[in-house]
Amino acid sequence: MDLAGKKIVLGLTGGVACYKVAELTRLMTGAGATVQVVMTEAATQFITPVTMQALSGRTVYVNQWDSRVANNMAHIDLTRDADAIVIAPCSTDFLSKLAHGACDDLLSTLCVARPSHVRLFAAPAMNVEMWQNPATQRNARQVEQDGIALLGPAAGAQACGETGMGRMLEPAELLEELVCAFADKPLAGKKILITAGPTFEPIDPVRGITNLSSGKMGYAIARAARHAGATVTLVSGPVALPAPAGVHRINVQTAQQMHDAVMSVVKGQEVFIAVAAVADWRVANASTQKLKKQHGRSVPQLEFEQNPDILATVAALPEAPYCVGFAAESENLIMHGQAKRERKAVPLLVGNLGPQTFGQDTNELVLFDASGHVTLPAGDKQALAQELIVEIGRRLAAAAPAVASIPKPAKEHGKRTA
Ligand code: CTP
Numbered sequence: 001m002d003l004a005g006k007k008i009v010l011g012l013t014g015g016v017a018c019y020k021v022a023e024l025t026r027l028m029t030g031a032g033a034t035v036q037v038v039m040t041e042a043a044t045q046f047i048t049p050v051t052m053q054a055l056s057g058r059t060v061y062v063n064q065w066d067s068r069v070a071n072n073m074a075h076i077d078l079t080r081d082a083d084a085i086v087i088a089p090c091s092t093d094f095l096s097k098l099a100h101g102a103c104d105d106l107l108s109t110l111c112v113a114r115p116s117h118v119r120l121f122a123a124p125a126m127n128v129e130m131w132q133n134p135a136t137q138r139n140a141r142q143v144e145q146d147g148i149a150l151l152g153p154a155a156g157a158q159a160c161g162e163t164g165m166g167r168m169l170e171p172a173e174l175l176e177e178l179v180c181a182f183a184d185k186p187l188a189g190k191k192i193l194i195t196a197g198p199t200f201e202p203i204d205p206v207r208g209i210t211n212l213s214s215g216k217m218g219y220a221i222a223r224a225a226r227h228a229g230a231t232v233t234l235v236s237g238p239v240a241l242p243a244p245a246g247v248h249r250i251n252v253q254t255a256q257q258m259h260d261a262v263m264s265v266v267k268g269q270e271v272f273i274a275v276a277a278v279a280d281w282r283v284a285n286a287s288t289q290k291l292k293k294q295h296g297r298s299v300p301q302l303e304f305e306q307n308p309d310i311l312a313t314v315a316a317l318p319e320a321p322y323c324v325g326f327a328a329e330s331e332n333l334i335m336h337g338q339a340k341r342e343r344k345a346v347p348l349l350v351g352n353l354g355p356q357t358f359g360q361d362t363n364e365l366v367l368f369d370a371s372g373h374v375t376l377p378a379g380d381k382q383a384l385a386q387e388l389i390v391e392i393g394r395r396l397a398a399a400a401p402a403v404a405s406i407p408k409p410a411k412e413h414g415k416r417t418a
Contacts, residue, residue: 001032014042017089017125017168024171064106075109089125099139128164186393188229195276197237204287215239218275220385255307274311
């Protein structure tokens, strides 16, 4: 789980976005975090402590004079074993308190009294004019200078009926930012280019040839790479997935478009991971108008021509990034995987037995390199993506060592064959 073992003090301040924080609490506990809720008096006007207590499973604190805490030291005790304080929603008034170090209620005092290892995040939520007010902007700059991470705000329709900057990020977006903030950063500063999803080769304006790739594996790798600190560009075929947060996505349809998009951004990339299921051929005689049934006449005859091999092209560049290929095989994975790695001339190729894993949330990966292959045990695609990213980070750091020299993780790491 993404926040397993993390202890988070969740501070609610006065704002209608408090209703979203009920959902955020569920997401954070679902991700493995222990959530200790602290509310300002104003926040209790928008959502009750009873609701927050039921969702977090812990006593909710509002008052700094609460005698339920030993020695009345809630402002000290509640953060001593915490990993972070997350203020959501963070009102205009509370942002001002953070900027000035005010201590006039339990939550503001907790923030000032937190030890240096406790990270502080704030998710502003306010009316557009309040956000744009020079005093608020000054406070926002000040808290960032003080090492407080602002999450958002976003632009959009507001509860007051106005539109603009000041909406709190959605609960899932806040969770994603927290997960990213806590993740190890083995690829800090690296630039990574990823292809994902299927391609779509038109036959006519309403028909085409595609494949069963859902894009889930490539998107999971893009997300894991961003969590690991990389700047990620994702060139994606048509999929039904939202762009992962913080990832630059370029949408394409055909293999030729995917090739052109990759070649336009590949310069300066340090890693290229080709996860897309690219069509090998396109229809050479695609029709510009919809093909009509012609009764009594023969069926249309499609002619094909070869698409460019994007991975092989990038791997052959004079200053090629570290290239990782993928191969979904329906049989003889070990034989085809190694042969494909050599044919594409890439240092690392990741194989899996498809198409049964297409569209699923789990997968089993086999890594092929010059010295043999190793199996990552079957698991959730996001967890496998993270393992793969850690593995790529290790290889970059060690200038691509052989599989056999990779230290075995504490748990198990599947079958190892040279
Ligand atoms: N690939 C690519 N461009 C292509 C075809 C494939 O970049 N035109 C990449 C895929 O993204 C993947 C790897 O090459 O990383 C292997 O793709 P795959 O379709 O399995 O390989 P092919 O070369 O098409 O081999 P075959 O279809 O014969 O198995």
